[in-house]
Amino acid sequence: MRDWFANLEQRERLMVIGGAIVAIMIVYWGLIWTPLTRQNDSLSETLDTKVQMLTTLQRARALAGSPGGGADASLRQSLVLLVDQTHRSYGLEGSLARNQPDGADGIRVTLQDAAFDGLVAWLGALRAGYGINVESATIEGARLTGVVNATVVLRR
Numbered sequence: 001m002r003d004w005f006a007n008l009e010q011r012e013r014l015m016v017i018g019g020a021i022v023a024i025m026i027v028y029w030g031l032i033w034t035p036l037t038r039q040n041d042s043l044s045e046t047l048d049t050k051v052q053m054l055t056t057l058q059r060a061r062a063l064a065g066s067p068g069g070g071a072d073a074s075l076r077q078s079l080v081l082l083v084d085q086t087h088r089s090y091g092l093e094g095s096l097a098r099n100q101p102d103g104a105d106g107i108r109v110t111l112q113d114a115a116f117d118g119l120v121a122w123l124g125a126l127r128a129g130y131g132i133n134v135e136s137a138t139i140e141g142a143r144l145t146g147v148v149n150a151t152v153v154l155r156r
Contacts, residue, residue, distance in 0.1 A: 058090065058121055062129030079107040079154060082130060090125070091118035106135065106155040116148045123152070132156055 005013065077085075083099055095114035102108045111119065116139075126132040135153040142149055 055121060058125055059128055061089070062086070062125030064129075079105075079132070079156065082126075082132075083107060083109055083154070086126065086130075087122055090122035091115050092122060102153055102155075106153060109150075109152045109154060111148075111150045111152070113142055113144075113147050114150060116146050119148065119150060126154065 005016065008016065080099055080101065084096070087093070087096055092111060092114050095111045096109065097112040098108075098110040100108050119139075123134055123137075127134070132154050133156075135155045137150060137152045139148050139150045141147075
């Protein structure tokens with residue numbers, strides 16, 4: 001093979017080298033790059049589906065109310081107790097830094113290093129399942145991606 005390549009003229013050698021590079025690029029594209037991008041797209045779609053399912057399940061659980069109490073009993077609970085019971089189920093355990101009553105029908109909640117997705121899902125569940133609205137919110141990004149520090153005023 002080496003002798004054959006050495007006997008080629010300069011122009012022919014360049015053509016063989018160029019053809020080999022093009023062939024390698026085609027093989028790389030067809031056998032490596034395309035399957036990887038298809039798999040990545042498939043995994044992204046699967047992840048999106050699972051996130052939607054999780055959100056739906058969390059909403060259903062919030063609408064069902066707390067175990068044994070039902071949704072009507074949760075409407076009579078104090079906001080402090082309700083916040084304390086519900087925030088854990090949205091991955092916010094350990095991030096509740098402080099909560100204090102804010103008037104007769106409100107509460108100010110301070111969260112440190114809370115998962116943003118969990119915070120948004122929790123606030124949505126409070127709205128959908130318990131009729132608790134966000135009156136105001138201050139959300140600041142933390143050091144890690146997807147983690148925030150937040151102060152939220154909730155009101156019935």
